[in-house]
Amino acid sequence: MANDTSYMIQLTANKLFSERGFADVTIDDICAGVGITKGTFYYHFKSKDDLLLNFFENAGRFSADGIMATLAISDDYWEKLWSSIQLAVDWATSSGKELLRSVLIFDLQRGMFSFYDQQGIVNLHTLLIKKGQEVGRFRNPNTPKELYDNTKTIFIGTLFKWCSSDVPDYDREYFKKTVASLLSVSDPTD
Structure with missing residues (x-):
C-alpha cells in the first residue's frame, strides 16, 4: 500500500511538473491530484525536492x-x-x-x-x-x-x-x- 501511494504521488507530481513546471506546482496540488492529505504526502516524501531526487534515482x-x-x-x-x-x-x-x-x-x-x-x-x-x-x-x-x-x-x-x-x-x-x-x-x- 505504501509503495502504491508513493508511486501515485510520484506519478502525479511528474505529470503536474510536466504540465506546469516545478515552481508552479504546490504540495497541495499534488495532494489534490492523488486524493491524499498533506500528512500522507509527508509520510512518503520530505518535500517537493524529494520528488525530483526520486526522479533521478529512478533514472x-x-x-x-x-x-x-x-x-x-x-x-x-x-x-x-x-x-x-x-x-x-x-x-x-x-x-x-x-x-x-x-x-x-x-x-x-x-x-x-x-x-x-x-x-x-x-x-x-x-x-x-x-x-x-x-x-x-x-x-x-x-x-x-x-x-x-x-x-x-x-x-x-x-x-x-x-x-x-x-x-x-x-x-x-x-x-x-x-x-x-x-x-x-x-x-x-x-
Whole structure:
C-alpha cells in the first residue's frame, strides 16, 4: 500500500511538473491530484525536492531494464553504446520539456547531474568505449573515461539547448552525429 501511494504521488507530481513546471506546482496540488492529505504526502516524501531526487534515482531503471537488451542487439560496439545512450535520451525526454527543465535546474542548483553519473552507466559506457577502441571501431585515442565525460557533456548540453528552444522534439540525429564524431567512429552510418 505504501509503495502504491508513493508511486501515485510520484506519478502525479511528474505529470503536474510536466504540465506546469516545478515552481508552479504546490504540495497541495499534488495532494489534490492523488486524493491524499498533506500528512500522507509527508509520510512518503520530505518535500517537493524529494520528488525530483526520486526522479533521478529512478533514472537508473532505464539502464537496469534495458541493459541486457542493449548488450544483446549486436556485436558492434557503436550499436551497443548508441542503444544504451538512447535509453538515457528516452528517459530524459519522455516526461517533456517542463519536467526536464525542472530537473536540470534542480541539478544545476546542487551541482549534480546525477541522472547520467550513476556508476553502472559510467562503467558500462567506458567499457563499451574501451572495447570499441580495441577493435578499431572508435579511433579517438583519448581514454574511455575522458570520452565518456565528453559524451555526457554533449548529452547535457543538447538537453539544455532543447529545453530552452521552441523546437518540439529532441534532435537525436544531431546528438548521434556529434557523439560519433567525438569517438571518431570508423563508419557511423552502420
